[in-house]
Amino acid sequence: VVNGATRSDARADQTGATAVHEPLTSKEGWRRFIDATDDPPPPLSAAEAAAVTPLEQHGVGERRLGYHGRLAVVATPTVQQIALAGRRLMVLNRHQISARRGLIVTGGAGTGKTTAITQLGRAHELFQRLRAPDGGPRLPVVYVTVPPAATPRMLAVEFARFLGLPITTRSNITDVTNAVCGVLGACGCELVIVDEIHNLNLATRSGAEVSDQLKYFSERLPATFVYAGIDVERRGLFAGPRGSQIASRFATIATSPFPYGTQTQRQAWHALLATVEQTLRLRAPRPGTLVGLGGYLHQHAAGMIGSLSHLIRGAAIDAIITGEEKITKAGLDGVQLDHAAEHQHGAKTARTGRRTPRRPAGAA
Amino acid sequence: MQPRPLPVNVPLVRAVTIDSYLARLAAANHLSLPDFRAHLGLPPTRNGRVDLNRLLVMTGHQLDRLSDMMVGAGPWPGRTRVSPLPASRPACRRCTTARGIQGDVYRVSTDLRVCRPHRRWLGSLGDPHSEQYDLSPLPDVVHAQRRQHRCYTVMAATSADRRSFGLGASATAGPSGATGISTASGASRATSLRSPATPTRPPPSRRCSTTRRP
Numbered sequence: 001v002v003n004g005a006t007r008s009d010a011r012a013d014q015t016g017a018t019a020v021h022e023p024l025t026s027k028e029g030w031r032r033f034i035d036a037t038d039d040p041p042p043p044l045s046a047a048e049a050a051a052v053t054p055l056e057q058h059g060v061g062e063r064r065l066g067y068h069g070r071l072a073v074v075a076t077p078t079v080q081q082i083a084l085a086g087r088r089l090m091v092l093n094r095h096q097i098s099a100r101r102g103l104i105v106t107g108g109a110g111t112g113k114t115t116a117i118t119q120l121g122r123a124h125e126l127f128q129r130l131r132a133p134d135g136g137p138r139l140p141v142v143y144v145t146v147p148p149a150a151t152p153r154m155l156a157v158e159f160a161r162f163l164g165l166p167i168t169t170r171s172n173i174t175d176v177t178n179a180v181c182g183v184l185g186a187c188g189c190e191l192v193i194v195d196e197i198h199n200l201n202l203a204t205r206s207g208a209e210v211s212d213q214l215k216y217f218s219e220r221l222p223a224t225f226v227y228a229g230i231d232v233e234r235r236g237l238f239a240g241p242r243g244s245q246i247a248s249r250f251a252t253i254a255t256s257p258f259p260y261g262t263q264t265q266r267q268a269w270h271a272l273l274a275t276v277e278q279t280l281r282l283r284a285p286r287p288g289t290l291v292g293l294g295g296y297l298h299q300h301a302a303g304m305i306g307s308l309s310h311l312i313r314g315a316a317i318d319a320i321i322t323g324e325e326k327i328t329k330a331g332l333d334g335v336q337l338d339h340a341a342e343h344q345h346g347a348k349t350a351r352t353g354r355r356t357p358r359r360p361a362g363a364a
Numbered sequence: 365m366q367p368r369p370l371p372v373n374v375p376l377v378r379a380v381t382i383d384s385y386l387a388r389l390a391a392a393n394h395l396s397l398p399d400f401r402a403h404l405g406l407p408p409t410r411n412g413r414v415d416l417n418r419l420l421v422m423t424g425h426q427l428d429r430l431s432d433m434m435v436g437a438g439p440w441p442g443r444t445r446v447s448p449l450p451a452s453r454p455a456c457r458r459c460t461t462a463r464g465i466q467g468d469v470y471r472v473s474t475d476l477r478v479c480r481p482h483r484r485w486l487g488s489l490g491d492p493h494s495e496q497y498d499l500s501p502l503p504d505v506v507h508a509q510r511r512q513h514r515c516y517t518v519m520a521a522t523s524a525d526r527r528s529f530g531l532g533a534s535a536t537a538g539p540s541g542a543t544g545i546s547t548a549s550g551a552s553r554a555t556s557l558r559s560p561a562t563p564t565r566p567p568p569s570r571r572c573s574t575t576r577r578p
Contacts, residue, residue, distance in 0.1 A: 028369065137373070166368075166403040168365075168399050170402070171396075175399070179393065186392075187371060
């Protein structure tokens with residue numbers, strides 16, 4: 001009995017060890033991200049809602065809060081463009097023996113770079129799973145970030161950390177690089193996503209060495225490399241001989257705030273809002289609310305998809321907590337946004353002297 | 365450093381030694397064996413105690429399955445750490461290759477010298493580089509191995525101390541889903557009867573029939 005208890009305790013400890021926070025930059029966290037389903041909780045009618053006990057009601061509410069906290073990703077034109085470009089490059093690179101082409105996603109903070117590249121990785125991994133359901137250990141996608149003030153060894157260790165390879169202080173960079181390349185080659189890696197590439201400063205010696213290390217990885221691994229970072233052109237990623245080599249091999253896709261100038265651009269924004277509204281699961285929604293507030297939402301979120309997502313999710317969660325169960329302009333006003341969006345919103349309001357722009361013609 | 369699941373796992377082979385399993389695991393993950401052993405709390409030399417909890421997290425195996433398949437992996441009651449067993453013989457390379465295993469696998473099977481399905485001499489105990497000879501011209505050797513196995517089975521059935529014959533403490537077989545090498549190698553059928561989670565020692569090197577060397 002004592003032995004049995006010890007074993008079950010050990011198993012519980014083991015479960016506890018794996019249940020700790022797993023970031024996206026680890027294969028377990030990445031797998032959880034891939035496996036996460038965005039199925040909305042079933043809607044309850046008023047009669048059904050009245051029939052459930054308060055405890056069950058609490059549970060349903062918690063589930064709905066969780067759902068609105070993460071809401072489904074909407075395929076914006078940028079997400080679609082990056083997915084298509086990434087897929088095209090992977091097919092082109094499949095038969096290349098060297099000098100594989102890559103993709104750099106650049107743009108301001110909150111413009112949806114990370115969302116777009118992770119969606120590209122997710123789509124590729126799901127496709128590979130369908131193609132080879134049980135073909136041994138498979139890691140078709142690797143997602144790492146460049147750490148601040150990175151050195152080549154730190155970058156190699158980031159790859160090893162994603163894989164879960166035990167790295168001791170005794171391991172030198174050659175050991176780590178060989179282990180990473182060996183395992184990724186054996187696991188059929190086809191897409192390497194390197195985020196926060198703006199942490200790479202080619203003007204410094206360590207930054208240049210990290211760039212060389214990335215180049216070495218791209219030569220050793222038969223994979224397509226996708227980089228993402230904030231305004232990488234202005235940060236000198238393409239400067240100097242190393243930069244010119246990157247520039248000659250990587251296509252660039254710029255993400256920017258959603259435009260709201262022409263009629264076509266407004267229609268695209270409203271289509272996006274309509275799609276977001278369809279994913280909401282509030283009990284007393286007023287259809288067309290978000291589209292009706294299109295101009296206000298664009299100004300409030302400064303056209304940033306990240307800020308818009310935060311704004312709508314925040315208002316939806318507030319609506320569930322307060323029991324209002326619908327999104328209103330007052331509710332949206334109550335959500336505190338990031339400093340950049342608030343700052344821009346404040347500046348625009350001061351310039352136009354109006355809190356909300358006129359509704360476009362034809363909007364509900 | 366907290367252990368995490370390794371990216372590549374290797375199939376378990378029944379009666380495999382811990383040293384052999386760790387070497388295959390390190391090779392599959394392109395890690396240097398001394399570093400990998402250090403990560404498991406083992407000294408680079410052969411003598412040491414494996415931290416089984418770390419190994420369970422890294423391989424994703426359950427303790428029962430690991431100790432069922434691996435000789436010496438099951439800790440003694442009240443213990444969580446085990447010592448590796450040194451005495452081993454290479455498993456039949458044709459059997460392991462058929463299962464997609466690259467490289468040698470070393471098993472604790474001191475009295476099982478012949479792979480009966482493939483009619484091959486498995487090599488000497490403790491010699492990692494021994495050749496595995498074809499025994500087709502020497503059917504007597506294969507026959508002797510068969511007689512020895514039969515003899516062991518009979519003796520074990522009548523003996524209270526089944527562990528002495530490497531057959532485990534009870535007559536129950538291991539889990540049906542076990543994918544031991546025993547399914548491919550008749551020579552290891554005796555060890556395939558080992559019950560789960562039974563602390564076992566290698567069977568003594570006794571003979572019940574003559575076994576000719578080639």
